[in-house]
Amino acid sequence: MMSAMAKRAQRRADGLSRELIVKAATELLDAGGEAALTLRAITDRLSTGYGAIYHHVENKGDLLAAATDEVVAGVMTGVVVDAEPRQALRAVALGLFDAIDAHPWVGAQLSREPWRPALLEVYERVGGLLHALGVPERSIFDAAGALVNYVLGVAGQNAANARLLASGEADRAVVLSTAAARWARLDPDRYPFVHKAATRLREHDDREQFLAGVDIFLAGIAALR
Amino acid sequence: MMSAMAKRAQRRADGLSRELIVKAATELLDAGGEAALTLRAITDRLSTGYGAIYHHVENKGDLLAAATDEVVAGVMTGVVVDAEPRQALRAVALGLFDAIDAHPWVGAQLSREPWRPALLEVYERVGGLLHALGVPERSIFDAAGALVNYVLGVAGQNAANARLLASGEADRAVVLSTAAARWARLDPDRYPFVHKAATRLREHDDREQFLAGVDIFLAGIAALR
DNA sequence: CACTTGTTGGATCGGCGATCCAAACGCTAG
DNA sequence: CTAGCGTTTGGATCGCCGATCCAACAAGTG
Numbered sequence: 001m002m003s004a005m006a007k008r009a010q011r012r013a014d015g016l017s018r019e020l021i022v023k024a025a026t027e028l029l030d031a032g033g034e035a036a037l038t039l040r041a042i043t044d045r046l047s048t049g050y051g052a053i054y055h056h057v058e059n060k061g062d063l064l065a066a067a068t069d070e071v072v073a074g075v076m077t078g079v080v081v082d083a084e085p086r087q088a089l090r091a092v093a094l095g096l097f098d099a100i101d102a103h104p105w106v107g108a109q110l111s112r113e114p115w116r117p118a119l120l121e122v123y124e125r126v127g128g129l130l131h132a133l134g135v136p137e138r139s140i141f142d143a144a145g146a147l148v149n150y151v152l153g154v155a156g157q158n159a160a161n162a163r164l165l166a167s168g169e170a171d172r173a174v175v176l177s178t179a180a181a182r183w184a185r186l187d188p189d190r191y192p193f194v195h196k197a198a199t200r201l202r203e204h205d206d207r208e209q210f211l212a213g214v215d216i217f218l219a220g221i222a223a224l225r
Numbered sequence: 226m227m228s229a230m231a232k233r234a235q236r237r238a239d240g241l242s243r244e245l246i247v248k249a250a251t252e253l254l255d256a257g258g259e260a261a262l263t264l265r266a267i268t269d270r271l272s273t274g275y276g277a278i279y280h281h282v283e284n285k286g287d288l289l290a291a292a293t294d295e296v297v298a299g300v301m302t303g304v305v306v307d308a309e310p311r312q313a314l315r316a317v318a319l320g321l322f323d324a325i326d327a328h329p330w331v332g333a334q335l336s337r338e339p340w341r342p343a344l345l346e347v348y349e350r351v352g353g354l355l356h357a358l359g360v361p362e363r364s365i366f367d368a369a370g371a372l373v374n375y376v377l378g379v380a381g382q383n384a385a386n387a388r389l390l391a392s393g394e395a396d397r398a399v400v401l402s403t404a405a406a407r408w409a410r411l412d413p414d415r416y417p418f419v420h421k422a423a424t425r426l427r428e429h430d431d432r433e434q435f436l437a438g439v440d441i442f443l444a445g446i447a448a449l450r
Numbered sequence: 451c452a453c454t455t456g457t458t459g460g461a462t463c464g465g466c467g468a469t470c471c472a473a474a475c476g477c478t479a480g
Numbered sequence: 481c482t483a484g485c486g487t488t489t490g491g492a493t494c495g496c497c498g499a500t501c502c503a504a505c506a507a508g509t510g
Contacts, residue, residue, distance in 0.1 A: 016488080039466080039468080040467095054468075055487085059467075114381065124418050139437075144422075149378035152382070153373075153379075156337065156378070159337075160338055186345075191345070193356065194345060197352065200366045209366075213371030216368060216448075217442060219445035220441035220443070220444035222448075241457080263497065263498085264497080276502085280457060281457095285498065
């Protein structure tokens with residue numbers, strides 16, 4: 001009877017906002033991966049409740065999508081615009097790669113929901129650059145789709161690798177070494193290619209291999225001219 | 226006191242097995258997508274309990290991975306082996322595409338965990354065919370990675386589209402039309418490429434576009450020779 | 451028969467996303 | 481100033497999930 005007070009604790013002084021929530025979500029995702037983004041973690045970090053969150057955000061998917069859009073949009077505004085088309089295409093691809101490397105959850109999200117506004121900007125940029133490259137109109141659609149899909153494929157891989165590194169305790173070099181060792185242990189008669197590729201696997205640089213793939217596509221696109 | 230019986234209902238006549246569980250999981254996944262694969266659904270379908278499942282299967286991820294491996298393995302054994310390398314590469318890619326089209330959850334899973342034994346077989350096959358194509362040894366690793374990543378990218382897209390079609394009630398034509406309409410409504414000055422591509426989007430065939438991408442890649446590979 | 455070993459089914463746990471509602475705020479009208 | 485009202489907030493609660501654990505059972509072994 002006596003203590004009916006102190007029930008409602010205290011209220012935020014500063015107002016909550018969608019931007020603030022997305023920012024907190026991004027920090028959680030960067031710190032602990034996709035698994036770390038829970039509504040409870042957000043309410044803790046922002047010292048608020050579920051209702052407040054859901055007032056500004058549709059649901060968890062919406063939140064994840066908004067955070068992803070923000071990262072991708074940052075990449076697209078940061079990329080140089082007046083370079084030679086071929087170099088500009090490499091720059092766009094590399095920009096996405098680096099952003100996904102820094103925020104692996106973006107890769108997973110882009111693989112899962114590729115029809116977000118952020119990717120629209122990417123398609124537009126890639127399409128325009130392909131046009132500038134002299135790719136025939138009728139081929140640009142296919143070419144742009146191919147390039148973006150390649151980037152998304154690598155994005156998914158990166159995200160998977162990041163999950164592997166985050167969950168386990170091993171660092172990158174160890175994971176790569178053990179994987180290479182596993183490949184090398186395979187029967188050379190049944191798996192000649194993979195067996196031989198084991199050395200490459202240990203030594204390879206993700207970023208360089210990604211760029212090599214982009215160059216293969218660009219070479220193929222040049223053949224369309 | 227009296228009714229201590231009838232507590233333990235009845236026991237399976239036929240024995241459970243990992244194969245049976247994976248089969249049931251595949252059926253659930255095909256019927257209702259990834260969201261439909263829950264341990265409860267499996268125990269219901271197999272008229273058993275959690276313990277029995279976990280006795281044969283590590284955890285849910287293990288189960289999903291096993292089902293995926295099975296599908297991919299089926300593709301790799303079914304693909305023709307003695308064709309001309311270029312055609313064989315197209316056949317491998319198309320086989321994966323069709324399998325993922327039929328079982329979209331496979332696409333999502335491959336994007337999420339690309340280091341499974343099933344993909345090893347794919348890498349081996351692709352690497353061998355690239356060797357047969359005359360691609361220089363030092364480039365095969367990059368080329369195989371690029372091709373597989375492209376396939377994985379498309380796989381993720383397909384899975385995303387399938388989720389969209391499954392969750393909503395619209396069919397493929399409607400979804401495509403509304404997406405195309407949205408693209409067409411964009412400002413032609415700000416989004417010239419996407420605006421123009423809207424028509425293509427409505428008319429395009431996923432499978433054909435996928436193959437066009439494979440051909441671009443193969444043309445780029447040829448340039449490595 | 452007793453005893454051991456490998457399976458099976460289900461009660462239970464902690465954690466999740468989402469919903470709902472009452473309390474607290476801040477604005478505006480009188 | 482204040483009464484009223486729509487907006488914003490915090491937290492109790494719901495239903496569902498994956499996973500663990502253990503008692504009951506079957507089949508093999510002497």
